[in-house]
Amino acid sequence: MLQSLITQFLSGFSVVAILVIAALGLAIIFGVAGVINMAHGEMVMVGAYTAAMVGKLGGNTFVAIPVAFIVVGLLGLIIERGIIRWIYDRPLETLLATWGVGILLQTFIKLIFGPELYYVGAPKIFEGGFRVIGRLPFPYYRLFLIVMAILLLILVFYVIFKTDFGLKVRAVRRHRAISGCLGIDTARIDMTIFAFGSGLAGIAGAVLAPIKSVSTTMGFPYAVDSYMVLVLGGVGSLWGVLTGSALIGEAETILSFIFNNVIGRLLVFVFIVIIIRIVPRGIFGYYERR
Numbered sequence: 001m002l003q004s005l006i007t008q009f010l011s012g013f014s015v016v017a018i019l020v021i022a023a024l025g026l027a028i029i030f031g032v033a034g035v036i037n038m039a040h041g042e043m044v045m046v047g048a049y050t051a052a053m054v055g056k057l058g059g060n061t062f063v064a065i066p067v068a069f070i071v072v073g074l075l076g077l078i079i080e081r082g083i084i085r086w087i088y089d090r091p092l093e094t095l096l097a098t099w100g101v102g103i104l105l106q107t108f109i110k111l112i113f114g115p116e117l118y119y120v121g122a123p124k125i126f127e128g129g130f131r132v133i134g135r136l137p138f139p140y141y142r143l144f145l146i147v148m149a150i151l152l153l154i155l156v157f158y159v160i161f162k163t164d165f166g167l168k169v170r171a172v173r174r175h176r177a178i179s180g181c182l183g184i185d186t187a188r189i190d191m192t193i194f195a196f197g198s199g200l201a202g203i204a205g206a207v208l209a210p211i212k213s214v215s216t217t218m219g220f221p222y223a224v225d226s227y228m229v230l231v232l233g234g235v236g237s238l239w240g241v242l243t244g245s246a247l248i249g250e251a252e253t254i255l256s257f258i259f260n261n262v263i264g265r266l267l268v269f270v271f272i273v274i275i276i277r278i279v280p281r282g283i284f285g286y287y288e289r290r
Contacts, residue, residue, distance in 0.1 A: 005254060012253035014142035017149035019245035021207060023226040024152055025200030031236030032173050033190045033197075035084060036095045039102035040226060041219030043198050047072050047205020048214045049109060052118040054206075060123045061207060068206035069199040076198020080191050088190065106216045115216075120209035141210060148207055152200065157238060159196075169193060173236055232272050234282030243283055248272070 026040045037043075050071045051064035059067075079101055087093040122141045129139035160166040171179040172189050180186050204222065212218055225248070233244025248268055256264030276282065 004257070008254050008257045009250060011138065011142075012250040013146055014138075015253050016245045016249035017142075017146040018208065018211075019225055019229055019249050020149040020241060021145065021152060021204045022201075022222040023229040023241050023245060024156060025197040025202075025204065026223075026226045027197075027230055027235070027238075027241045028156065028200065029194055029197035030230060032169055032193045033084075033088065034091065034094075035088070035098065035194065036091060037197075038095055038099035038223075039079070039105060040098075040201055041221075041223030042102040042105040043072050043076065043201035043219070044205040044208070044222050045109065045214075045216060045219035046075060046105060047202030048120070048209040048212075048218060049113060049118070049205075050202065051120050051206040051209040052214050055120050061120075061210065062123065064120075064206040064209075065203055068202035070202075072202025072205070073195045073199030076201075077191065077195040079198070080194040084194060085187065085191065110216050113216075118214035120214060122210040145207060145211075152203065153238065153242065156200075160238070165192070228269075228272060230282070232275055232282055234285030237282075237284035240282055240284035 022044065025043070026037060029035050029037050029040075047068040050068040051061065054060075054064040054067055079098075083097050083101065084094060087097060122144075126139070126141040126144055129137045129142075131137055158166075160169060168179070168184050168189055171182075171184060172186050176186055205219070208222070228248060229241060229244035231244075232247060233240025233242070251271060252264050252268045254264075255267050258264075259267075279285065
């Protein structure tokens with residue numbers, strides 16, 4: 001039993017990686033711009049369809065990643081310039097607007113590609129796997145997801161904490177009004193962050209496509225999990241994304257093994273409710289000044 005639990009714990013790293021990849025884009029948009037992006041799942045979906053089209057043209061996941069980042073990033077830029085920039089100070093309207101955008105994206109993609117499922121194969125280099133403790137096989141592509149999650153975290157950390165742009169982002173995050181008084185173009189920061197976060201959602205779709213059938217509804221579960229990660233870890237914190245993903249991913253993996261998938265997710269949800277009852281802002285959340 002102990003060996004099986006250790007095996008499940010190790011396999012849970014790939015689930016943690018999936019949650020990190022799925023939640024990063026949402027964390028940036030929600031944490032900095034304050035937009036509750038209900039179209040996050042659909043942006044992941046668009047990234048997956050982009051990967052499917054790249055695959056049809058002879059490319060693979062390595063080609064699809066930058067293409068999906070550009071395509072979905074541009075889509076996010078259009079949405080921000082066309083809709084979101086007019087309603088930043090009305091959170092409820094941003095929620096409703098992005099929800100409507102998500103419905104439109106689903107309908108638009110269905111009109112173009114039809115209702116059938118698309119399948120994206122992993123690069124041949126990632127075929128097969130290796131065995132961890134016991135007899136459980138660990139696919140190479142799951143290992144790639146772990147590496148990808150680490151690289152994306154490093155990329156976001158570098159952009160936010162090691163660049164002049166990141167310094168402005170953190171200033172706007174902490175005190176938007178004073179940042180504007182000091183000459184920071186807060187509207188441009190919001191626009192860039194929304195596009196960047198959307199591009200990260202596109203990357204999530206591109207790398208997750210090989211482990212899930214590509215369809216117009218595939219993004220919804222990832223959106224739900226992403227919001228759970230943010231609520232637990234704390235909005236606006238990379239440590240919160242990593243911690244929330246780790247706790248939810250490992251708990252869900254181990255509890256699903258002990259009980260079943262339904263009970264495992266239910267217990268994880270109860271755990272999240274208890275945590276936010278104790279720390280309403282999440283584990284790494286803080287009260288920003290306005």
